[in-house]
Amino acid sequence: WGWQGAxxxxxAALVALLEARRVIDIGFKFPMxxxxxxxxxxxxxxxxxxxxxxxxxxxxPAILQTVQWSPLILAPLALALLYSDTAKVDPQxxxxxxxxxxxxQTDTSRQVNLGYAYLALWLxxxxxxxxxxxxxxxxxxxxxxxxxxxxxxxxxxxxxWLTMLLVALxxxxxxxHGLFRLQQVLEETASxxxxxxxxxxxxxxxxxxxHIGSLKLSDAIxxxxxxxxxxxxxxxxxxxxxxxxxxxxxLNSSAxxxxxxxxxxxxxxxxxxxxxGGWDLRPSQSHPTTLNIATxxxxxxxxxxxxxxxxxxxxxxxxxxxxxxxxxxxAGLSRRSYRYRVAYDAAxxxxxxxxxxxxxxxxxxxxxxxDLARSLHLREQRPEAAxxxxxxxxxxxxxxxxxxxxxxxNQSAMEDFLLRNRSGHCEHFASATVxxxxxxxxxxxxxxGYSVDERDxxxxxxxARHRDAHAWTRVYINGTWQDFDTTPGGWSGIEADxxxxxEPLLDGWSWLxxxxxxxxxxxxxxxxxxxxxxxxxxxxxxxxxxxxxxxxAWLQRQKNSAAAIAAVLPASAFYQIEETLAxxxxxxxxxxxxxxxxxxxxxxxGDTVADELAQIAALHTRYRFGPPQPDAQQHAALxxxxxxxxxHFAAAPLAKMFDSQ
Numbered sequence: 001w002g003w004q005g006a007x008x009x010x011x012a013a014l015v016a017l018l019e020a021r022r023v024i025d026i027g028f029k030f031p032m033x034x035x036x037x038x039x040x041x042x043x044x045x046x047x048x049x050x051x052x053x054x055x056x057x058x059x060x061p062a063i064l065q066t067v068q069w070s071p072l073i074l075a076p077l078a079l080a081l082l083y084s085d086t087a088k089v090d091p092q093x094x095x096x097x098x099x100x101x102x103x104x105q106t107d108t109s110r111q112v113n114l115g116y117a118y119l120a121l122w123l124x125x126x127x128x129x130x131x132x133x134x135x136x137x138x139x140x141x142x143x144x145x146x147x148x149x150x151x152x153x154x155x156x157x158x159x160x161w162l163t164m165l166l167v168a169l170x171x172x173x174x175x176x177h178g179l180f181r182l183q184q185v186l187e188e189t190a191s192x193x194x195x196x197x198x199x200x201x202x203x204x205x206x207x208x209x210x211h212i213g214s215l216k217l218s219d220a221i222x223x224x225x226x227x228x229x230x231x232x233x234x235x236x237x238x239x240x241x242x243x244x245x246x247x248x249x250x251l252n253s254s255a256x257x258x259x260x261x262x263x264x265x266x267x268x269x270x271x272x273x274x275x276x277g278g279w280d281l282r283p284s285q286s287h288p289t290t291l292n293i294a295t296x297x298x299x300x301x302x303x304x305x306x307x308x309x310x311x312x313x314x315x316x317x318x319x320x321x322x323x324x325x326x327x328x329x330x331a332g333l334s335r336r337s338y339r340y341r342v343a344y345d346a347a348x349x350x351x352x353x354x355x356x357x358x359x360x361x362x363x364x365x366x367x368x369x370x371d372l373a374r375s376l377h378l379r380e381q382r383p384e385a386a387x388x389x390x391x392x393x394x395x396x397x398x399x400x401x402x403x404x405x406x407x408x409x410n411q412s413a414m415e416d417f418l419l420r421n422r423s424g425h426c427e428h429f430a431s432a433t434v435x436x437x438x439x440x441x442x443x444x445x446x447x448x449g450y451s452v453d454e455r456d457x458x459x460x461x462x463x464a465r466h467r468d469a470h471a472w473t474r475v476y477i478n479g480t481w482q483d484f485d486t487t488p489g490g491w492s493g494i495e496a497d498x499x500x501x502x503e504p505l506l507d508g509w510s511w512l513x514x515x516x517x518x519x520x521x522x523x524x525x526x527x528x529x530x531x532x533x534x535x536x537x538x539x540x541x542x543x544x545x546x547x548x549x550x551x552x553a554w555l556q557r558q559k560n561s562a563a564a565i566a567a568v569l570p571a572s573a574f575y576q577i578e579e580t581l582a583x584x585x586x587x588x589x590x591x592x593x594x595x596x597x598x599x600x601x602x603x604x605x606g607d608t609v610a611d612e613l614a615q616i617a618a619l620h621t622r623y624r625f626g627p628p629q630p631d632a633q634q635h636a637a638l639x640x641x642x643x644x645x646x647x648h649f650a651a652a653p654l655a656k657m658f659d660s661q
Contacts, residue, residue, distance in 0.1 A: 081114055221510045244447050286346075
């Protein structure tokens with residue numbers, strides 16, 4: 001773990017603590033209640049670490065780093081079990097939830113040595129941090145071989161054992177390589193499944209056109225947008241706002257899988273030079289409107305969500321800004337939770353020229369699209385009129401739906417949408433619109449991003465959820481690229497109707513995390529302070545309450561032995577003498593030592609009575625505290641002396657005893 005994660009000194013210190021048990025011949029008695037408190041402390045610390053990492057870095061890195069540091073967080077529990085006087089515990093008792101019914105007796109058959117589980121946790125943590133080389137596999141093989149050598153059957157041939165071990169390692173190496181290749185394939189084919197924002201591929205996006213069944217995206221908030229005009233009289237932005245993250249111009253269509261949109265030269269980025277704390281994309285033609293956008297990413301780079309007519313981007317969280325040939329902007333990030341400000345106006349449209357691929361049609365659907373464009377008389381119309389015809393065509397003949405049946409036999413997803421199904425989600429409408437406009441001779445591209453039109457419940461900001469991810473068309477008219485959306489206008493309402501009942505609660509949690517991130521970004525790590533202070537208060541209270549209860553095994557055994565004997569033998573009869581004297585006005589003060597009380601009585605009762613009481617008190621002390629350990633003979637002697645003294649007192653009251661002296 002220290003080798004793979006480069007934490008040599010931490011690992012060395014833990015090795016010293018763990019291996020020192022071999023030479024320290026002392027065991028401590030940890031009651032089950034105390035072990036459960038250690039478990040609670042470790043789990044609370046682990047949870048606090050996970051929440052902190054989630055706030056700072058997002059879900060993916062938080063999971064990996066929590067696993068990587070979990071054995072260190074659980075080290076106090078491992079050390080307590082290692083240095084205790086018993087090697088095995090009952091996990092059902094140890095990890096029982098607070099308030100659960102306690103087991104009256106411990107079933108020894110359920111007791112296990114948790115050291116093996118702790119070893120497995122260290123190996124898992126090391127695998128998370130491993131440097132993807134042969135070193136980790138070789139180290140793991142040597143470690144497992146070392147452990148298995150001591151567990152091999154007695155009398156077995158070492159050569160046969162070694163041969164079987166090598167065969168197992170060879171199979172394991174093959175499986176490991178296969179899993180690594182499978183991970184690469186899954187990441188390539190499903191790269192957008194787990195990250196909502198910041199993980200789009202500028203060169204390729206896989207659509208869900210061929211998806212069969214219901215298409216349901218989560219309600220998680222991925223963007224927070226606040227609008228503020230630079231001029232006091234500037235009107236607010238129009239809703240819905242389309243914020244584009246990427247643009248594509250080549251369709252890779254297939255009858256057997258969901259089509260993918262590609263960007264010709266999508267990875268060929270040109271870096272923009274920063275000017276006065278920001279980056280100028282194009283000159284502003286009028287008074288621009290500004291948007292403040294906050295979001296997160298699981299990587300060190302992200303595709304920025306930008307409005308049409310973008311002029312300038314400003315942010316202290318961005319290290320660089322690049323743009324490719326189709327207008328996609330990619331930024332380097334200084335933190336995973338980042339904010340940026342954009343200035344835009346409708347008059348500053350993108351005037352970059354179109355290219356040949358902006359008119360290309362996939363061979364499979366080319367005949368269908370040309371026939372459809374001819375039937376709608378699109379080529380005879382001016383571009384503006386053609387756009388109105390296309391929008392009307394989709395509005396009157398198609399419907400929005402997140403559920404889709406399977407394709408007809410030997411039909412592609414696009415052919416099925418245009419000819420048979422006539423129902424689909426935004427990717428269907430955007431893809432069909434791009435191809436139909438190209439068939440009409442109008443350059444068009446496929447754009448993806450977010451549609452923003454919902455107010456946050458807890459602030460004045462607009463929000464975009466994962467389900468607000470949207471696809472539309474970028475059309476080239478009059479020398480500029482413009483947004484053109486043919487998806488039916490009520491699509492966002494249909495998506496909202498499928499929202500979870502827990503959405504308000506999740507929105508509140510999202511808002512709280514956003515505020516914590518804002519404080520952290522402003523240099524006020526509130527979460528760290530709160531967790532740290534609460535942990536110190538809790539630990540201090542527990543220490544004051546339970547300090548002194550942890551004893552060395554030999555001292556605990558002696559205490560337990562005395563307690564067991566005291567539980568069997570009756571109480572000392574000397575207490576009857578104390579009660580009798582107290583009833584006559586000679587009470588022993590609270591917390592007054594026995595010898596001090598007898599010394600205080602001596603001037604009043606005289607030396608004879610005081611000596612008698614001192615002799616009986618000595619028997620009482622020996623019976624109570626030893627040595628030797630109390631027994632029935634000592635109890636009988638003490639009881640006889642006490643009864644004799646009480647009988648004398650009953651026959652002659654204490655005052656008369658004093659007078660007689």
